[in-house]
Amino acid sequence: xxxxxxxxxxxxxxxxxxxxxxxxxxxxxxxxxxxxxxxxxxxxxxxxxxxxxxxxxxxxxxxxxxxxxxxxxxxxxxxxxxxxxxxxxxxxxxxxxxxxxxxxxxxxxxxxxxxxxxxxxxxxxxxxxxxxxxxxxxxxxxxxxxxxxxxxxxxxxxxxxxxxxxxxxxxxxxxxxxxxxxxxxxxxxxxxxxxxxxxxxxxxxxxxxxxxxxxxxxxxxxxxxxxxxxxxxxxxxxxxxxxxxxxxxxxxxxxxxxxxxxxxxxxxxxxxxxxxxxxxxxxxxxxxxxxxxxxxxxxxxxxxxxxxxxxxxxxxxxxxxxxxxxxxxxxxxxxxxxxxx
Amino acid sequence: xxxxxxxxxxxxxxxxxxxxxxxxxxxxxxxxxxxxxxxxxxxxxxxxxxxxxxxxxxxxxxxxxxxxxxxxxxxxxxxxxxxxxxxxxxxxxxxxxxxxxxxxxxxxxxxxxxxxxxxxxxxxxxxxxxxxxxxxxxxxxxxxxxxxxxxxxxxxxxxxxxxxxxxxxxxxxxxxxxxxxxxxxxxxxxxxxxxxxxxxxxxxxxxxxxxxxxxxxxxxxxxxxxxxxxxxxxxxxxxxxxxxxxxxxxxxxxxxxxxxxxxxxxxxxxxxxxxxxxxxxxxxxxxxxxxxxxxxxxxxxxxxxxxxxxxxxxxxxxxxxxxxxxxxxxxxxxxxxxxxx
Numbered sequence: 001x002x003x004x005x006x007x008x009x010x011x012x013x014x015x016x017x018x019x020x021x022x023x024x025x026x027x028x029x030x031x032x033x034x035x036x037x038x039x040x041x042x043x044x045x046x047x048x049x050x051x052x053x054x055x056x057x058x059x060x061x062x063x064x065x066x067x068x069x070x071x072x073x074x075x076x077x078x079x080x081x082x083x084x085x086x087x088x089x090x091x092x093x094x095x096x097x098x099x100x101x102x103x104x105x106x107x108x109x110x111x112x113x114x115x116x117x118x119x120x121x122x123x124x125x126x127x128x129x130x131x132x133x134x135x136x137x138x139x140x141x142x143x144x145x146x147x148x149x150x151x152x153x154x155x156x157x158x159x160x161x162x163x164x165x166x167x168x169x170x171x172x173x174x175x176x177x178x179x180x181x182x183x184x185x186x187x188x189x190x191x192x193x194x195x196x197x198x199x200x201x202x203x204x205x206x207x208x209x210x211x212x213x214x215x216x217x218x219x220x221x222x223x224x225x226x227x228x229x230x231x232x233x234x235x236x237x238x239x240x241x242x243x244x245x246x247x248x249x250x251x252x253x254x255x256x257x258x259x260x261x262x263x264x265x266x267x268x269x270x271x272x273x274x275x276x277x278x279x280x281x282x283x284x285x286x287x288x289x290x291x292x293x294x295x296x297x298x299x300x301x302x303x304x305x306x307x308x309x310x311x312x313x314x315x316x317x318x319x320x321x322x323x324x325x326x327x328x329x330x331x332x333x334x335x336x337x338x339x340x341x
Numbered sequence: 342x343x344x345x346x347x348x349x350x351x352x353x354x355x356x357x358x359x360x361x362x363x364x365x366x367x368x369x370x371x372x373x374x375x376x377x378x379x380x381x382x383x384x385x386x387x388x389x390x391x392x393x394x395x396x397x398x399x400x401x402x403x404x405x406x407x408x409x410x411x412x413x414x415x416x417x418x419x420x421x422x423x424x425x426x427x428x429x430x431x432x433x434x435x436x437x438x439x440x441x442x443x444x445x446x447x448x449x450x451x452x453x454x455x456x457x458x459x460x461x462x463x464x465x466x467x468x469x470x471x472x473x474x475x476x477x478x479x480x481x482x483x484x485x486x487x488x489x490x491x492x493x494x495x496x497x498x499x500x501x502x503x504x505x506x507x508x509x510x511x512x513x514x515x516x517x518x519x520x521x522x523x524x525x526x527x528x529x530x531x532x533x534x535x536x537x538x539x540x541x542x543x544x545x546x547x548x549x550x551x552x553x554x555x556x557x558x559x560x561x562x563x564x565x566x567x568x569x570x571x572x573x574x575x576x577x578x579x580x581x582x583x584x585x586x587x588x589x590x591x592x593x594x595x596x597x598x599x600x601x602x603x604x605x606x607x608x609x610x611x612x613x614x615x616x617x618x619x620x621x622x623x624x625x626x627x628x629x630x631x632x633x634x635x636x637x638x639x640x641x642x643x644x645x646x647x648x649x650x651x652x653x654x655x656x657x658x659x660x661x662x663x664x665x666x667x668x669x670x671x672x673x674x675x676x677x678x679x680x681x682x
Contacts (some may be wrong), residue, residue, distance in 0.1 A: 097343025
């Protein structure tokens with residue numbers, strides 16, 4: 001018997017079948033060097049647009065010596081100059097593609113793998129992502145800062161050099177917006193954060209994947225994809241840009257651990273890693289007379305292994321079919337923690 | 342300059358970039374015969390579960406002689422027996438996987454291509470889909486009948502024999518539900534159907550792809566995917582199951598025409614074809630004191646060519662990036678109507 005589950009955050013339903021799970025066809029790791037050299041490697045800094053930020057152990061701006069480097073994406077989908085100019089066209093709405101699109105080059109090492117990097121190195125990358133988010137939050141045109149990491153060709157990575165991206169958007173993405181709305185509805189009834197309630201219900205339960213002193217990794221009750229895993233801060237906090245340096249070190253341990261479990265269980269799967277966090281300027285539209293955004297929203301990381309072929313009709317319905325129950329996925333992931341025996 | 346557009350139906354935003362569009366890597370057509378024979382071919386009727394319906398020119402039930410045949414999907418994601426048993430688990434909601442999942446075998450001809458079939462043959466398939474929908478609507482456990490057609494491996498087709506599918510669901514899929522909600526909101530303000538307004542604004546405009554006496558095909562103002570094309574009945578009607586035999590013949594012409602334009606322009610792309618229609622039992626939850634579901638909702642077909650690699654962060658955000666403006670897509674599709682010269 002298959003089962004339907006409702007995601008308390010998106011309010012979408014997912015069908016769980018009992019088909020056999022298939023591992024990804026090929027591991028994600030690609031270490032080949034692009035023809036003409038890699039624009040994100042050290043000494044090739046002139047191949048990128050001028051950097052917007054870098055952590056350096058030496059050297060000059062736009063030269064070698066950096067450990068993490070943020071540059072504008074040369075193929076940016078949004079551009080920084082101009083006004084959004086919201087306008088209509090008959091019954092339709094549109095605006096200019098104003099925003100920012102940056103690449104965070106995570107390391108000079110072309111063939112580094114994130115999950116094999118040290119906790120300190122991962123914390124340094126998380127630090128840069130937080131700093132860039134903080135900087136972009138100051139621009140009043142931007143409503144949402146979307147941080148994401150595509151790993152592997154199948155997951156949409158167009159460049160093999162280890163990197164993350166941040167897109168500053170003039171609107172809040174639809175699914176973040178819905179998550180916020182549903183968290184607000186939950187608060188109205190319970191006067192509690194739905195994410196905190198999820199942590200209370202699922203910590204130490206069958207969907208638990210990993211826990212350290214500051215973070216919990218869970219497979220969601222209604223995960224859309226097999227082995228989808230979310231990482232939540234235990235302490236209620238609405239936005240990633242407010243995370244402290246100390247907490248980023250603890251987060252780095254959680255991220256390294258979850259990615260290592262996924263890499264072991266699924267043999268280096270391609271994945272998308274996405275941070276869901278508060279929109280900018282909450283006082284304008286997300287604070288209500290009885291609750292501030294920070295009361296009811298709780299930032300988190302969603303890691304979606306791209307291990308299954310995307311099925312057909314999800315695109316037209318928003319209805320997902322998943323062949324791996326989250327309890328089974330969590331059990332398999334936890335099983336990688338200790339050698340079998 | 343890229344542009345952002347808001348879909349008036351989903352309320353999702355799409356970024357239009359000016360990247361170069363890439364055609365699909367390989368055409369969708371696959372005519373190979375599965376090892377062990379094809380379970381959907383004539384004379385192999387015993388390889389499927391017993392048929393639930395068939396149009397026949399002769400022969401006995403579950404034997405040869407049929408032209409269209411509906412059978413339960415042997416790998417059904419939902420099953421017909423039992424009660425839905427909605428229940429909670431702490432803060433979560435779940436129910437049993439009750440529903441129906443049927444395969445509509447469109448023709449005995451293993452290598453037929455839908456867009457090359459006659460208008461009468463396509464009408465016969467549409468007729469069966471409508472009849473199966475009508476039959477399933479009678480089961481009070483089912484809230485929504487999702488009709489879809491996956492064409493090509495990339496689009497999720499697991500079998501090369503021409504077929505469509507219908508899934509009877511105990512819930513309304515998220516995106517259909519949102520479309521209904523947004524159409525209802527629009528009605529509250531305008532007292533008009535938003536789909537009818539779209540047809541009024543876009544017919545004869547730059548997003549027009551094809552028109553006949555009963556149907557209009559348009560690329561949506563905020564299409565999520567390149568060359569996405571929707572087919573709407575001109576006459577306001579909320580549900581596909583109410584379509585008349587005469588209108589199905591006119592619809593068959595529109596479907597054949599649009600699929601032919603797509604096959605020519607994109608060299609036989611894989612695609613998903615999805616019918617969005619009214620949920621069952623509207624009096625229970627979709628009729629309001631001032632408007633019935635049939636006032637504000639309008640059934641339609643969405644055809645989504647799977648011609649681009651699925652990009653990364655859409656999964657976590659519901660935010661789409663599309664490199665082909667719908668006006669450009671419509672122009673290219675219209676250009677296939679007459680030979681270049």
